[in-house]
Amino acid sequence: MSFARRWLLASSIVFALVNMLEARGYPWRNGAVLRSNYREVMTPFLRAL
Known part of the structure; x- marks a missing residue:
């Protein structure tokens, strides 16, 4: 979790x-x-959290 937050x-x-x-x-x-790339990268990561 700390890695994810960082x-x-x-x-x-x-x-x-x-x-x-x-x-x-x-x-x-x-x-x-x-x-747009930022959004594509962030969306699945935020869902994983």
């Missing part, structure tokens, strides 16, 4: 940083792709 925390921090940079207008080429 992984969840790290991925949410990364996701927040990406969103922050996108909000500032940082030119992500694959921003939308990254977001």
